[in-house]
Amino acid sequence: MGLPAVFLSEVERLIPRERRFDDPLSTLAFGTDASFYRLIPKLVIRVESEAEVVAVLKLAAAQSVSVTFRAAGTSLSGQALSDSVLIVLGDNWNGREILQQGAQIRLQPGVIGANANAVLLPFQRKIGPDPASINACKIGGIVANNASGMCCGTAQNSYNTLAGIRIVLADGSVLDTEDSASVAAFEQSHTALLEQLAELARATRSNSELASKIRHKYRLKNTTGLSLNALVDFDQPLDILSHLMVGSEGTLGFISSVTYNTVPDHPHKASALVVFPDVENCCRAVTVLKAQPVSAVELLDRRSLRSVENKAGMPDWVKNLSDNACALLIESRAASQSLLHEQLTQVMASLSSFPVEKQVDFSEDPVVYNQLWRIRKDTFPAVGAVRETGTTVIIEDVTFPVEQLAEGVNRLLQLFDKHQYDEAIIFGHALEGNLHFVFTQGFDSPEQVARYEAFMQDVAQLVAVEFGGSLKAEHGTGRNMAPFVELEWGKDAHQLMWQIKRLLDPQGILNPDVVLSNDPHIHLKNLKPLPAADEIVDKCIECGFCEPVCPSRELTLSPRQRIVIWRDIQAKKRAGVDTTALERDYQYQGVDTCAATGLCAQRCPVGINTGDLVRKLRARDANSTGAANWLAKHFDGAIKGTRFTLMAANMARQLLGPKNLASLSHNLTKISANRLPQWTPAMPQAARPIRLNTQQVADPRPRVVYLTACVSRAMGPAFSDREQVPLIDKTRALLEKSGFQVVFPAEQGSLCCGQPFASKGYAEQADRKRSELIDALLEASRGGLDPIYCDTSPCTLRLLQDGLDERLKLHDPVKFIREHMLDRLEFTPQAEPVAIHVTCSTQHLGEAQGLIDIAKRCSQQVVIPEGIHCCGFAGDKGFTTPELNAHALRSLKNAVQICDEGISTSRTCEIGLSHHAGIDYHSLVYLVDRVTRARA
Structure with a gap:
């Protein structure tokens, strides 16, 4: 059944077409969150203001249309899905305000x-919640789910650090608890509601048995059901209402903003890993550590350790642990190093009486403690990576009273054996008795669903009834645990939750069947299929961690959504369904607008590079093999042709003027459907051909082989750039200033790393050019004796990606400056601020921090624009699909407005950056050369 016509027509009047989605591809793409459920919305609305939320809710109430709010969609329990109207956040919900010198935000x-947390860092403060998804999840979801994490516990969650909140209720009314006028208006308009809340609180507190149960439940980590603790912790109805919103999962209202009391972010920390011979000793140690100065204690059972023991970088001893071993990863933090050392001594003394099988002592060395935390963080993806194709990964989230933790762990292990979840592992936040257990589950047969149902019934009985624990500690109730809320809480508390729901959402339009449901089988419905699609992406768990770094998210599809749609296409094809229309739409949304830079792989828990899938699809459609072969063979001619084109464009600029050329170019680009690139003042001029001296001459200076990228040989500075010296000349001058003899490979004009071919799907030609270049570099470097400097990061990455000849010592600009030039140059930092763009390739090369550190040597103020991870120029996408570049950099101009100059390490990226920032972007070497002189 569709949405009411009146509702649709009013929404069309209210929300622009580009922010309304009802086509099959888009609704399917938005019908996925990180859970194992799928609901396809009838309409997706991207809202950009509170006024729009108010208007949509009033329409929904008038027409009895259910709505669901969604932030990042990293929810694990099915609370961010809808088969009606899904309201998602647009760009304009990114406001933040530091208050009281960081004490609040x-x-x-x-x-x-x-x-x-990044904006709080200078104040050595942070928000209390620290979920594992913190790099992807958004504040709306953090508050609505009362998310916590490894160090948060219960004292620092959203409920206990809430200082103020602004909400929109189901009737469209707005309340801002920090605005006295808003409070006064709300108290007048909603007197009856507030009186009923106050009465519910009085009745709850007077019911000593119920009040005691509520207090007990929230002594534990608990997100099962609504936040009934608000009724016993507060007597003022506004305080009650504010705290009911925390953990309500969008079932009681929309959260427009929240003010947190922040918590200290101590700069000094150390971690240790202690392995005990059995679960009992491990859990007894937890109870001792609870009284010690520790910030995190993570439990890992033997199965979880086994799941990561063969991963690269793992210590060898992990493989040799006994079958019953159980480990604690312990972290302590302090405001000073001396205090930290006192704490570490105290912590280790408290464990001195316990038998220990293996121990890694406390270390402040980032290399050591990052490796220890990697053991913990890799457990979940390790299970996901080895699961059978077509199955999903389920991560459950329970709490046992800490004093019963050992028995709880052992009983869970028995349930794994009983229901034959042999791959299941246990880890968790031991200080709170909060355990996560991860297992793989198929839903493609009634038998598999029945096994899951029987297992969950046993888990619910064990945790909620036998141990009096919580079935959801921090992941939210969602649809997953809605049928079990009454089992855990009892009838009185469950009915109290329903009273609150009906009071605040009398029509039941807000996120129905989430947290509270009358359907005892809701957790077994709308189960998400994960059909085989391609081995490159079949391990995807659809968590959404990849999305923040994708330049095309919100323009077309994110990596997660690309995989969702491709899975659906393949499943439909196997079922004999015509996918012509879906594939046609996917071509633009999934393939053409993918930058294919692979940043998604860095955020993906199982290391999936969705760009690899896109390149594979491009290769499938690459039907100009003859032209690719000709280009590979005559590459020097192609570079000359590019120079000629840029020269002609520059002559047109001189004849017509920049403004007229830009207007003419815009019209020609539009008429040609982007086949002709748009000219902008940031467009490069033609690089002057440079005679490269390849003769061997007697020279006592150390040699460096300079590999000039093809874009450096073709593209000079833009006419408007204050730096008019060609990159090759500037680089050579800087290298010589640093005391190096610069040599070039022979026949450099025809050399190419192969990236232009690889990005278009011509792998054979790409590999051929790469091999030619490697041979030339071996010869030029005297068999690898001399280091090689490549002047752009993307080319460096391309050469290194598939394994470079081990004799070659290849460097991108950042690495070479960092390793070979810093001690040869004297830096005098400039006062003028400089903007830094860390290219995708620089990030892949692990040189992001190196670039930032060099920039800080060069300028007293370095600006790194937030949220711009990839510029979206992607080789030539900035020419052929300029909307991708524009979308990726839509916030850049405001972010760099105090700067007159920007720095990067990719010539093509600099074109788009300069155009959209309104300032000149050029290579790092220009900045380094300007502020340095040779050491005496």
């Missing part, structure tokens, strides 16, 4: 958790 719901 006001955040809109679209702010990513890690970005909130």
Whole structure:
């Protein structure tokens, strides 16, 4: 059944077409979150203001249309899905305001958790919640799910650090608890509601048995059901209402902003790993550590350790642990190093009486403690990576009273054996008795669903009834645990939750069947299929961690959505369904607008590079093999042709003027459907051909082989750039200033790393050019004796990706400057601020921090624009699909407005960056050369 016509017509009047989605591809793409459920919305609305939310809710109430709010969609329990109207956050929900010197922070719901902490970092503060998804999840979801994490516990979650909140209720009314006028208006308009809340609280507190149960439940980590603790912790109805919103999962209202009381972010930390011979000793140690100065204690059972023991970088001893071993990863933090050392001594003394099988002592060395935390963080993806294709990964989230933790762990292990979940592992936040267990599950047969149902019934009985624990500690109730809320809480508390729901959402339009449901089987319905699609992406768990770094998200599809649609296409094809229309839409949304830079792989828990799938699809459609072969063979001619084209464009600029040429070019680009690139003032001039001296001459200076990228040989500075010296000349001058003899490979004009061919799907030609270049570099470097400097990061990455000849010592600009030039140059930093763009390839090469550190040597103020991870120029996409570049850099101009110059390490990226920032972007070497002189 469709949505009411009146509702649709009013929404069309209210929301622009580009922010309404009802086509099959888009609704399917938005019908996925990180859970194992799928609901396809009838309409997706991207809202950009609170006024729009108010208007949509009033329409929904008038027409009895159910709505669901969604932030990042990293939810694990099915709370961010809808088969009606899905309301998602647009760009304009990213506001943040530092208050009281960092003691508080006001955040809109679209702010990513890690970005909130980034702006608090100078104050040595952070928000309390620290979920594992903090680099992807947003504040709206963090508050609505009362998310916590490894160090958060219960004291620092959203409920206990809430300082103020602004909400929109189901009737469209707005309340801002920090605005006295808003409070006064709300108290007048909603007197009856507030009186009923106050009465519910009085009745709850007077019911000593119920009040005691509520207090007990929230002594534990608990997100099962609504936040009934609000009724016993507060007596003022506004305080009650504010805290009911925390953990309500969008079932009681929309959160427009939240103000947190922040918590200390101590700069000094150390971690240790202690392996005990059995679960009992491990869990007894937890109870001792609870009284010690520790910030995190993570439990890992033997199965979880086994799941990562063969991963690269893991210590060899992990493989040799006994079958019953159980480990604790312990972290302590302090405001000073001396205090930290006192704490470490105290912690280790408290464990001195316990038998220990293996121990890694506390270390402050980032290399050591990052490796220890990697053991913990790799457990979940390790299970996901080895699962059978077509199955999903389920991560459950329970709490046992800490004093019963050992028995709880052992009983869970028995349930794994009983239901034959042999791959299941247990890890978790031991200080709170909060355990996660991960297992793989297929839903493609009634028998598999029945096995899951029987297992969950046993888990619910064990945790909620026998141990009096919580079935959801921090992942939210969602649809997953809605049928079990009454089992855990009892009839009185469950009915109290329903009273609250009906009071605040009398029509039941807000996120129905989430948290509270009358359907005892809702957790077994709308189960998400994960059909085989391609071995490159079949391990995807659809968590959404990849999305923040994707330049095309919100323009077309994110990596997660690309995989969702491709899975659906393949499943439909196998079922004999015509996918012509879907594939036609996917060509643009999934293939043409993918930058294919692979940043998604860096965020993916199982290491999937969705760009690899896109390149494979491009290769399938690459039907100009003859032209690719000709280009590979006559590459020097192609570079000359590019120079000629740029020269002609520059002559046109001189004749017509920049403004007239830009207007003419815009019209020609539009008429040609983007086949002719748009000219902008950032367009390069033709690089002057340079006579490269390849003769061997007697020279006592150390040699460096300079590999000039093809874009450096073709593209000179833009006419408007204050730096008019060609990159090759500037680089050679800087290398010589640093005391190097610069040599070039022979026949450099025809050399190419192969990237232009690889990005278009011509792998054979790409590999051929790469091999030619490697041979030339071996010869030029005297068999690898001399280091090689490549002047652009993308070319360096391309050469290194598939394994470079081990004799070659290849460097991108950042690595060469960092390793070979810093001690040869004296830096005098400039006062003028400089903007830094860390290219995708620089990130892949692990040189992001190196670039930032060099920039800080060169300028007293370095600006790194937030949220711009990839510029979207992607080789030539900036010419052929300019909307991708424009979308990726839509926030750049405001972010760099105090700067007159930007720095990067990719010539093509610099074209788009200069155009959209309104300032000149050029290579790092220009900045380094300007502020340095040779050491005496």
